[in-house]
Amino acid sequence: MNWGSWLLWGFLATIALTTLSAGAQGAGLTRMSFPDVLGLAVTPSRDKAKVYGFLLHFVLGLIYSLIYVGVFESLHMANWWVGALIGLAHALFVLIVVMKLLPSVHPRMASEHYGPTAKRVLEPPGVLALHYGVQTPLAVTVSHVAFGVILGAFYHLR
Amino acid sequence: MRARWRRTSDGKAAEDRFRAADADPARLVARHSRQPRRQIETAKHGLLLIYPDVSFADRISAIQDYAAIGDCRSVGLVSRQGSLDWLCWPRMDSGSIFAAIVDRFRGGHWSITPQGDFRSEQHYIPGSNVLQTLFASSGGRATLTDLMPVCGEDFKQTAVVPDRHLLRELQCTDGEMIFQMEFWPRPDYARRRVSMRSAGALGVRIDLGRGVGWLRSSAPLRVEADGATGQIRLRRGESLQCSLTYSEEAPAVLPPLGAGAHAAIDRSVQWWRGWLTGSQYRGPYRNEVERSLLALKLLAFAPSGAIAAAATTSLPERLHDSLNWDYRFCWLRDASLTVRALLGLGYVDEVESFVSWLLHSTRLTQPKLRVLYDLHGRMAPRETILEHLEGYRGSRPVRLGNSARDQFQLDTYGEVVEAAAQFAEHQGHLDRTAQKALIGFGRYVAKHWNQPDRGMWESRSGGKNHTHSRLMCWTALDRLLQLEKKGLIRGAPVHEFLLQRERIRHQIEERAWNPSLRSYAKTLDGEKVDANLLRIPWHGFERADSARMQATGRRILERLGAGEGLLFRYKREPEEGAFGACGFWAVEYLAMGGGTLEEAHALFRDQLRFASPVGLLSEEVDPETGDALGNIPQAFTHVGLISAALTLDEQERRRTERQKESRASGFGESAA
Numbered sequence: 001m002n003w004g005s006w007l008l009w010g011f012l013a014t015i016a017l018t019t020l021s022a023g024a025q026g027a028g029l030t031r032m033s034f035p036d037v038l039g040l041a042v043t044p045s046r047d048k049a050k051v052y053g054f055l056l057h058f059v060l061g062l063i064y065s066l067i068y069v070g071v072f073e074s075l076h077m078a079n080w081w082v083g084a085l086i087g088l089a090h091a092l093f094v095l096i097v098v099m100k101l102l103p104s105v106h107p108r109m110a111s112e113h114y115g116p117t118a119k120r121v122l123e124p125p126g127v128l129a130l131h132y133g134v135q136t137p138l139a140v141t142v143s144h145v146a147f148g149v150i151l152g153a154f155y156h157l158r
Numbered sequence: 159m160r161a162r163w164r165r166t167s168d169g170k171a172a173e174d175r176f177r178a179a180d181a182d183p184a185r186l187v188a189r190h191s192r193q194p195r196r197q198i199e200t201a202k203h204g205l206l207l208i209y210p211d212v213s214f215a216d217r218i219s220a221i222q223d224y225a226a227i228g229d230c231r232s233v234g235l236v237s238r239q240g241s242l243d244w245l246c247w248p249r250m251d252s253g254s255i256f257a258a259i260v261d262r263f264r265g266g267h268w269s270i271t272p273q274g275d276f277r278s279e280q281h282y283i284p285g286s287n288v289l290q291t292l293f294a295s296s297g298g299r300a301t302l303t304d305l306m307p308v309c310g311e312d313f314k315q316t317a318v319v320p321d322r323h324l325l326r327e328l329q330c331t332d333g334e335m336i337f338q339m340e341f342w343p344r345p346d347y348a349r350r351r352v353s354m355r356s357a358g359a360l361g362v363r364i365d366l367g368r369g370v371g372w373l374r375s376s377a378p379l380r381v382e383a384d385g386a387t388g389q390i391r392l393r394r395g396e397s398l399q400c401s402l403t404y405s406e407e408a409p410a411v412l413p414p415l416g417a418g419a420h421a422a423i424d425r426s427v428q429w430w431r432g433w434l435t436g437s438q439y440r441g442p443y444r445n446e447v448e449r450s451l452l453a454l455k456l457l458a459f460a461p462s463g464a465i466a467a468a469a470t471t472s473l474p475e476r477l478h479d480s481l482n483w484d485y486r487f488c489w490l491r492d493a494s495l496t497v498r499a500l501l502g503l504g505y506v507d508e509v510e511s512f513v514s515w516l517l518h519s520t521r522l523t524q525p526k527l528r529v530l531y532d533l534h535g536r537m538a539p540r541e542t543i544l545e546h547l548e549g550y551r552g553s554r555p556v557r558l559g560n561s562a563r564d565q566f567q568l569d570t571y572g573e574v575v576e577a578a579a580q581f582a583e584h585q586g587h588l589d590r591t592a593q594k595a596l597i598g599f600g601r602y603v604a605k606h607w608n609q610p611d612r613g614m615w616e617s618r619s620g621g622k623n624h625t626h627s628r629l630m631c632w633t634a635l636d637r638l639l640q641l642e643k644k645g646l647i648r649g650a651p652v653h654e655f656l657l658q659r660e661r662i663r664h665q666i667e668e669r670a671w672n673p674s675l676r677s678y679a680k681t682l683d684g685e686k687v688d689a690n691l692l693r694i695p696w697h698g699f700e701r702a703d704s705a706r707m708q709a710t711g712r713r714i715l716e717r718l719g720a721g722e723g724l725l726f727r728y729k730r731e732p733e734e735g736a737f738g739a740c741g742f743w744a745v746e747y748l749a750m751g752g753g754t755l756e757e758a759h760a761l762f763r764d765q766l767r768f769a770s771p772v773g774l775l776s777e778e779v780d781p782e783t784g785d786a787l788g789n790i791p792q793a794f795t796h797v798g799l800i801s802a803a804l805t806l807d808e809q810e811r812r813r814t815e816r817q818k819e820s821r822a823s824g825f826g827e828s829a830a
Binding site: 025045111112115133 | 314315316317318319357358359360361363368370372405406407408409410411412413414417418
């Protein structure tokens with residue numbers, strides 16, 4: 001494992017992922033914001049949630065990149081298309097599994113079955129996060145594939 | 159705790175008045191009858207539109223029968239029949255979600271209205287912008303409470319609140335009543351297709367294009383592809399709650415109904431009341447001043463500090479005519495009066511935000527000023543016409559954007575400098591950037607004051623040498639010289655400013671004064687008068703009791719008087735409505751020495767008679783019927799009211815002081 005390369009490209013890939021997600025949100029393609037959703041899990045203050053969420057998202061990005069790098073090392077190959085494939089799998093996992101589980105684990109997210117309560121008021125993402133806009137699956141997929149492409153293309157195997 | 163505001167004397171008084179009307183048929187305010195019927199039409203632009211209810215078309219209210227609710231970011235208008243006929247989200251200058259007020263069929267509305275004959279009356283919960291509509295029918299009574307919940311920053315640290323939220327609570331207070339609810343959103347002035355679907359316990363999801371809306375109701379609704387309806391039977395003590403939230407950039411927030419909604423109402427009332435406690439006005443027109451202040455706060459766009467001229471577009475200045483404009487932008491013309499009103503009432507933070515916005519938003523064009531800017535300080539959009547909308551009661555066209563953005567108006571320089579000068583004198587300092595900007599405006603005025611411009615009324619028929627524009631150029635240079643003298647600005651070209659100020663004075667005195675008219679004239683060497691000349695004493699150019707101003711005042715009141723204390727701004731054929739702000743300027747002119755204080759008070763009370771039942775003022779008044787005309791609520795008219803009330807108060811105090819001094823000197827003399 002090349003720790004220096006992981007740290008550098010994991011960091012830059014996370015920057016790219018965050019920028020693409022925020023860009024898609026700003027362009028009105030999606031209302032999905034991982035930093036907002038993560039941050040609101042730890043504080044109800046929207047302003048603080050943005051900051052905490054951004055930091056959490058960053059840490060998670062580095063952790064995920066560790067998994068990508070682990071796959072590269074086990075395959076003994078790291079290139080853009082392998083990265084893209086892992087990114088695609090990652091995006092599908094997020095859209096299909098994480099989004100489904102989110103209302104159950106997020107302390108401020110409303111349940112589709114029971115509706116909102118005094119504490120749980122956030123709109124749940126729905127299937128493939130489509131509640132956050134019909135282009136959300138596309139935005140999530142593109143940003144995660146870009147994350148994988150950067151890691152795959154630039155990570156140096158040990 | 160929850161019912162604290164319900165027990166206030168004013169709220170009780172409104173309820174009592176409403177009950178008394180039952181016993182006195184002459185006091186019945188309005189009777190309405192509905193026959194639900196729906197039609198389907200394919201509109202010209204290809205969308206399948208549903209005519210919600212033909213009887214609804216007959217019930218588009220008079221402008222004065224709309225009351226405004228808002229959250230300092232957006233404003234909605236609710237009719238006396240309980241219909242939300244105007245709502246633009248997420249900002250007051252965004253595309254509409256409901257716009258029945260400018261197209262009863264296509265515009266979209268959200269009504270909660272009793273079935274059968276009923277009568278209704280509206281009032282605000284005292285000290286707040288929380289609206290209540292009281293309904294009464296032969297079967298019972300009910301109260302509809304409408305608001306956009308607001309709260310303090312402390313609360314936002316402890317709870318997740320929606321980006322935009324509108325809450326409606328209907329409570330049956332007596333007997334039994336059946337209500338029909340119709341929810342027909344038509345996004346972006348009915349140019350965008352709406353898509354709605356029930357999402358079970360979460361509510362009804364509404365795809366509004368760029369954003370998403372969520373409708374939640376405590377009663378079951380029949381959800382269709384583009385709307386929702388419901389029939390609600392309420393008995394005494396029962397209630398219905400509905401909420402509509404909107405989100406554009408993040409996952410939506412779905413606040414729960416029930417106790418949470420009650421808490422939101424109480425919190426909002428307390429928030430408005432808390433804000434209102436900052437008012438230092440203690441004069442005899444406290445209710446009217448406070449309502450104007452609350453209306454002004456509705457029009458303030460909290461994220462930037464800008465204050466919109468009005469909450470609506472294209473409510474007509476003349477019915478069935480084309481004098482329909484989009485006023486959802488910030489006009490620099492209103493600046494000095496706005497600062498005067500807010501500062502006079504003690505709202506220093508609001509003034510600081512507004513002046514900062516003025517100087518910040520104009521930075522890209524300085525030293526040139528545009529006539530208006532959008533709420534974020536950018537150039538207002540180009541004027542376009544919405545051909546598919548029929549307009550308020552057939553008054554076409556409905557316009558978006560405003561062509562005045564490209565006009566050249568010299569009065570704006572005086573307004574901005576005057577506004578900044580008032581604030582600087584109050585604060586006792588002005589930062590270097592602001593000093594530099596103000597001096598830049600002064601240099602520009604010193605160079606260009608002698609040019610024709612469109613004037614404060616934004617004439618679309620070319621530039622003229624407007625006396626009022628000259629007056630405001632004089633004001634700009636005069637205030638800058640005063641600031642320099644007080645050490646609040648440094649580096650101003652004093653000699654140049656002095657020279658040009660005197661040249662402007664000379665020109666006004668020589669060419670704006672018309673000896674045969676025996677009045678200052680609207681334009682240099684002109685023959686007509688303009689009500690804006692009543693502002694001459696207010697800006698300190700000439701005393702109100704001078705021979706010329708006395709004669710000018712008489713001529714203006716004689717030529718522009720519209721009856722019952724109303725004033726036209728200028729003569730126009732065919733006539734438009736009387737201009738609300740001009741009536742208040744006349745009050746100030748009289749109070750400052752143009753007449754007696756008693757005359758000023760009488761005229762002020764005359765103006766108040768033309769406020770809407772909830773105390774809101776539009777731009778103009780139809781002198782024939784007394785109906786409101788033009789966009790509502792109108793900031794310029796409300797700041798006119800506040801400024802006039804402050805001037806009356808100041809002049810009363812001066813008179814009292816003079817009387818005391820005179821008594822003291824008389825006593826001294828007799829004692830001697």
